[in-house]
Amino acid sequence: MSIVQQSDADQARDAVSTDGSTPPPVARPPRRRALLRFAKQQPFGLAALILITCFVVMAALCPWLAPYDPLEQHRGSIMLPPSPEHLMGTDDLGRDVLSRTLYGARTSLLVAVFTMMLGGVVGILLGTVSGYFGGSWVDTIIQRVMDTLMAIPSIVLLLFVAALLGPSIRNTVIALSLLVVPQFNRVTRGEMLRIREETFVEAARAIGCSPWRILTRYGLPNLLAPLFVLGSLVFAGMMIAESALSFLGIGTPPPTPSWGRMLSEGSASLEIAPWIAFYPGLALSVSVLAFNLLGDAMRDFLDPKQHR
């Protein structure tokens, strides 16, 4: 995301300096300009950005924000409903749900963000190359590997990686990335196949651009739009997959709180103590919604046809 903002900021700065024939000194930091424009054009995107910032701050500052230790078991107050003492109640082991939800943001966001970064970068890179050389042996090799990855049931794949590397947050990220790579790869390849036939790519070849330059300057910027949408969907999927992994005991190791784990643990006592699952569930839904909105807003914002 930061890369995209940077390139857009560059464009904004170029726009400033090209108004006259002589480049005037840069008046304002370009990054702030782009951010202002984003806020003006995409109110929902701005709201999403603020929410996400809140979650990130929450995750970063949870040792100071949390009223209790998330692992501390208050044996005398099991499954208490929300009260001034425990704002979100306590779970079946007497742990404070608010503290656990705050700490859970850490695990869930960490896993989702790193999975997106690792899986997304690899998937997009392979997809771009594969699409540009569509039909050649490079494309065939990459696509057959992706077919293989997609053909193995995801749970089996995850179990395999977990068994091989052992349960930890890092290994969860690696395992989930293996699921994400083919998705990004396929979408990117399809878009690249389309872009390859565009007249502006032929024009770029006529100018003498190298394949690498065509990929990075002509291909990537034009296939970002569907990737933002896919990214926001995959992001939600990853948070849920992380909970499934934790539930199976091959994801985040037990006492560490994560939203997905709390959700699956709380679902057992949903009828008698709904707050145990409700609050982490709420946090999960809101953050997923925020990422979806941000993905949409970024797509519209980066489309030059939306500029006035």
Added chain:
Amino acid sequence: MTLSATLDSRSQGQEQAPLLQVTDLVKHFPVGGGLLRKESPPVRAVDGVSFSLGRGETLGLVGESGSGKSTLGRLVLRLLDPTAGSVVFDGQDITTSRQSQVKPLRRRMQLIFQDPVSSFNPRMTIEELLLEPMVVHGIGTPTERKRRCVELLDQVGLASSALAKYPHQFSGGQAQRIGIARALTTDPELLVCDEAVSALDVSIQAQVLNLLKSIQQEQGISFLFIAHDLNVVRYISDRVCVMYLGKLAEVGGSDQIMAEPRHPYTQALIRSIPAVTASSSRVERIPLQGEIPNPSRPPAGCTFHTRCPLRFDACDQDVPTLHERDGSLVACHLYRPEASA
């Protein structure tokens, strides 16, 4: 044989080698194939075309849709690899060179597209678009490049405020001016204009044509001007090639071809130009019947015989070759040397 002499540039007193020499160029596109389907005969988009283009000359290339004009233009720039034949640009055969050897030549030959907006990356500003060729070929310092952008826009009649805008913010005529400016960034010697004015309003067409003409006079660029509008081609070209189904039907000076078309196809094309002033002396208009045949199964003999009003026995048997006739070259049995003798 005067054939080669006529094929060459007709500009008087030009002794040096032509800028571009195209010999027996062939491009077949394979159709179908694969595991289960039988491969059908290839599409013969360009089927044995030879011509040359002198420095500072404009060669018009006309023909119906599907006659292979655009493919020929792409072959000349080596955006496509030919099936056979050669393209020699300033003494270097670019059909056999590697792409890395062609790259420095790309500086010297540029392409102008029919739809300029779609030929621009929608995510680049006009400035980035104009800078791109200079960046790719490492021309000038950043400030020099920048100055050049403003110069070029000025040359095509646009204000420098256009630099910060995006391609979709311009009208067709303005966008084509930008397309021309972009093609000029590297000071090319050859410009291939692929239907460069076909998508524009008639009034804008004239502006763009005049712009191209004045640029040519100033800089002595050679044009390969591909179009289907004979009026446009007559206005801008020194010589005209008429193409039909991947082959040249007639080559000659543009005024001569317009005044005295030899090939029945050329005659039909010229008659089909709608005239605004109703002139009584005009030849009766016989519209061409039918459509251009399937280029993967071209008719035997003269490819035009299926639609030719003047066909006779030899037409569906022998393939006519280009012969000289009063200064033009015609590929038609009506003008065979033995027939005329």
